[in-house]
Amino acid sequence: MDAPTTTSAGNGTSGDSGGGGGWFTPRKAPKPSEGGEPTQPEGSEPEAAESRRVSAIRPLGRSGAASTSAPEARPAPEAERERAADERIPAARDAAEPASAPAAAQSAPHAPASHPEPRPERVPEPRQQPPQGQPGSPQPQAAPQAQAQAQAQPRPEPRPVPQGSPDAIRVQRTMAEIGPVADKVTSYFYALLFTRHPDLRPLFPAAMDTQRDRLLKALLTAAEHIDNTEVLTAYLKNLGRGHRKYGTRPEHYPAVGECLIGSLSRYGSAVWDEETEAAWVRTYTTISQIMIDAAAADELRAPAWWFAEVVSHDLRTPDIAVVTVRPDQPYPFLAGQYTSLETPWWPRIWRHYSFASAPRSDGLLSFHVKAVPAGWVSNALVHHARPGDVLRLGAPAGSMTVDHTTDSGLLCLGGGTGIAPIKALVEDVAEHGERRPVEVFYGARTDHDLYDIDTMLRLQQTHPWLSVRPVVDDHAQFPDAVREYGPWNEYDAYLSGPPGMIRSGVDALRDIGIPAGRIRHDSVEELVAAAD
Numbered sequence: 436m437d438a439p440t441t442t443s444a445g446n447g448t449s450g451d452s453g454g455g456g457g458w459f460t461p462r463k464a465p466k467p468s469e470g471g472e473p474t475q476p477e478g479s480e481p482e483a484a485e486s487r488r489v490s491a492i493r494p495l496g497r498s499g500a501a502s503t504s505a506p507e508a509r510p511a512p513e514a515e516r517e518r519a520a521d522e523r524i525p526a527a528r529d530a531a532e533p534a535s536a537p538a539a540a541q542s543a544p545h546a547p548a549s550h551p552e553p554r555p556e557r558v559p560e561p562r563q564q565p566p567q568g569q570p571g572s573p574q575p576q577a578a579p580q581a582q583a584q585a586q587a588q589p590r591p592e593p594r595p596v597p598q599g600s601p602d603a604i605r606v607q608r609t610m611a612e613i614g615p616v617a618d619k620v621t622s623y624f625y626a627l628l629f630t631r632h633p634d635l636r637p638l639f640p641a642a643m644d645t646q647r648d649r650l651l652k653a654l655l656t657a658a659e660h661i662d663n664t665e666v667l668t669a670y671l672k673n674l675g676r677g678h679r680k681y682g683t684r685p686e687h688y689p690a691v692g693e694c695l696i697g698s699l700s701r702y703g704s705a706v707w708d709e710e711t712e713a714a715w716v717r718t719y720t721t722i723s724q725i726m727i728d729a730a731a732a733d734e735l736r737a738p739a740w741w742f743a744e745v746v747s748h749d750l751r752t753p754d755i756a757v758v759t760v761r762p763d764q765p766y767p768f769l770a771g772q773y774t775s776l777e778t779p780w781w782p783r784i785w786r787h788y789s790f791a792s793a794p795r796s797d798g799l800l801s802f803h804v805k806a807v808p809a810g811w812v813s814n815a816l817v818h819h820a821r822p823g824d825v826l827r828l829g830a831p832a833g834s835m836t837v838d839h840t841t842d843s844g845l846l847c848l849g850g851g852t853g854i855a856p857i858k859a860l861v862e863d864v865a866e867h868g869e870r871r872p873v874e875v876f877y878g879a880r881t882d883h884d885l886y887d888i889d890t891m892l893r894l895q896q897t898h899p900w901l902s903v904r905p906v907v908d909d910h911a912q913f914p915d916a917v918r919e920y921g922p923w924n925e926y927d928a929y930l931s932g933p934p935g936m937i938r939s940g941v942d943a944l945r946d947i948g949i950p951a952g953r954i955r956h957d958s959v960e961e962l963v964a965a966a967d
């Protein structure tokens with residue numbers, strides 16, 4: 436994910452969202468003779484390459500002055516001519532490569548795990564619903580007739596009224612306008628980018644399906660937080676650092692920005708005017724500057740990526756492996772963080788995996804990987820990786836880490852392979868010699884899915900402050916198990932697992948009185964993006 440690990444209040448806004456380019460300082464359009472126009476992007480329609488040009492934007496620099504400069508006057512509107520370009524949207528060529536994906540996860544039955552003690556909790560039958568208005572409260576049921584009418588006459592969702600600075604309002608207005616055609620905007624954006632800047636194509640994966648979504652999500656997130664300098668800066672710094680592993684360089688940002696503006700102006704034409712363009716120019720000049728500066732600072736202290744050799748591969752179930760690697764140089768990280776990982780079988784496709792241990796003296800790193808159907812990276816890691824294979828790792832990220840300045844207890848919910856970072860947190864507390872209570876709820880759909888219960892129970896035996904409760908539940912009510920225990924008012928909460936579990940876990944924890952600021956988890960959006 437480039438999951439901003441975040442507190443629940445934080446909206447999930449950090450992380451590297453993976454667009455191979457970045458944001459922008461548009462520059463003048465390349466001439467055809469420079470290879471900027473005519474080349475057709477792979478699989479896209481050649482006619483779609485035209486888009487309107489963008490106002491001049493401050494050149495990239497390190498001073499940051501660009502971020503507040505107003506754009507120069509726009510050149511005469513070529514837009515009309517360019518808008519007349521073919522209306523067809525280039526096909527998203529890369530969206531369809533499933534044939535080359537590894538086989539879906541194996542489904543052979545496996546031997547039952549042998550960890551009879553203690554008996555897992557069984558989640559009770561659905562309990563009384565929380566009061567209305569509480570997080571997680573069900574909405575009142577409409578009468579069947581009214582429901583039928585509502586279905587028969589769907590009404591468009593009312594658009595939220597944009598709020599904030601004038602630039603933020605214009606940016607949000609554009610986002611609202613392009614929201615319904617986001618997929619077209621993204622396809623068009625990449626067609627422009629690869630047509631005008633074919634040299635950038637090798638920075639992106641062969642298959643662009645996930646990549647396309649990620650870039651747009653990064654855009655939405657940045658736009659959403661444009662007035663929230665603190666959150667936006669943290670997010671963009673992480674994004675900028677994360678882009679180093681793709682080979683992104685400062686000179687790529689103008690190209691991306693130019694094509695982004697071209698796409699937005701085309702699909703947001705109903706709200707697009709000079710002021711809107713100027714607002715986008717200012718906004719993304721700021722954005723690109725933060726990313727470029729963060730990448731430059733990171734370059735002074737860390738490599739863009741690490742090579743890491745697989746040293747062991749332990750198949751715990753037919754579809755879950757514990758993969759341990761040795762990085763080629765020291766890899767500093769904190770327990771609870773995650774990394775991006777690329778396999779040799781799917782170049783430039785990166786996925787996030789949480790570290791399954793606190794930093795070890797031998798420098799080895801472990802990951803728990805579950806092969807999911809059609810999951811390229813996960814299947815490669817579970818079914819193909821063997822000792823001796825060399826992976827690449829990006830920088831560590833995430834803030835789901837233990838605050839050692841307090842002695843609050845830790846309430847940890849780990850669902851499925853989400854137990855991996857929870858185990859790392861437990862080890863971290865143990866290594867700090869603390870005696871703070873740590874209560875782990877380990878959720879799985881069946882007993883057999885509790886693939887790491889033996890390790891967790893061993894830790895429990897060693898550490899009297901640790902309690903581990905396996906919870907077997909196939910009804911997506913695993914987080915409800917915490918309601919049976921407590922009180923939790925002296926605890927910080929950590930959630931790790933499937934996105935749905937995190938969402939309902941946050942609701943359950945808020946419902947029992949844990950403030951949002953004390954609930955930590957990786958970004959749900961990023962977890963969704965990283966799911967294969």
Ligand SMILES: NC(=O)C1=CN([C@@H]2O[C@H](COP(=O)(O)OP(=O)(O)OC[C@H]3O[C@@H](n4cnc5c(N)ncnc54)[C@H](O)[C@@H]3O)[C@@H](O)[C@H]2O)C=CC1
Pocket residue numbers: 773789805849850851852853854855856878879880884906907908909910911912913914930931932933934935936937939940956957962965966
């Ligand atoms: N840092 C993190 O947050 C990490 C997240 N993960 C994610 O965890 C997931 C693990 O997948 P699996 O092992 O297949 O888990 P799973 O689907 O088998 O579910 C694990 C547990 O969560 C519960 N659960 C699932 N969906 C739920 C929902 N909507 N509401 C409430 N409870 C729900 C299940 O009942 C089960 O007890 C993956 O999506 C992976 O990306 C993995 C490692 C770290």
